[in-house]
Amino acid sequence: MPDVSPALSRPTRLPRRGLERLDLMLLCAEALDLNGGEAMVWMSEQLGYQSLFPNRVELWKRRCHNPLRRSTRRGQLQVQDTDALIRILSAMAERLYPMLRQLLSAAEPESVSEQRWALFRSRLQELIEERLNLRRVGVRKLLDPNEGPQLSHQLILSLALSAGNGGVERLKASLLDPEP
Numbered sequence: 001m002p003d004v005s006p007a008l009s010r011p012t013r014l015p016r017r018g019l020e021r022l023d024l025m026l027l028c029a030e031a032l033d034l035n036g037g038e039a040m041v042w043m044s045e046q047l048g049y050q051s052l053f054p055n056r057v058e059l060w061k062r063r064c065h066n067p068l069r070r071s072t073r074r075g076q077l078q079v080q081d082t083d084a085l086i087r088i089l090s091a092m093a094e095r096l097y098p099m100l101r102q103l104l105s106a107a108e109p110e111s112v113s114e115q116r117w118a119l120f121r122s123r124l125q126e127l128i129e130e131r132l133n134l135r136r137v138g139v140r141k142l143l144d145p146n147e148g149p150q151l152s153h154q155l156i157l158s159l160a161l162s163a164g165n166g167g168v169e170r171l172k173a174s175l176l177d178p179e180p
Helices: 016-034 036-046 056-062 080-105 112-133 137-143 148-160 169-176
Strands: none
Touching: 016 036, 016 080, 016 112, 016 148, 016 169, 036 056, 036 080, 056 080, 080 112, 080 148, 080 169, 112 137, 112 148, 137 148, 148 169
16 A cells, blocks of 8 residues: 555645646546536546535535636635545546547657647637636636647646546645645
């Protein structure tokens, strides 16, 4: 069993940037899986979180603690909700890992890789425009043609690193890090 820091093994309240990144990575999972919202509810049931997230609405309410959202919820997100969202995202990353690997692969022909990234960015941009507050600087950076691709690449890389053994701990550590 890997040596896990006690700080990472217990549920921890995420800082604002951590909540933003968590929700953005959940958006990336939705951009990769057209039925991502339903898949997240299904994954929460599989992980035993149906009491926390019995449906899409309850899942959405928790995700609305992201200050970049169009409609945000004030107050602190409960630690158990944060921990559950992290575990759901890690399980989603495991399920989506073949697609993540294809996006990050250097072995693919450049034209194929460009097409995959363009399709992903297009779907992510649609979700961002639909759900996030376009007046926020962080959202404008994601939509910027110069900065956006690099930021989406970082999100996909973080998502890929959250898959597999130790993925939950890696994801939690990256979300607790004050620097993106």
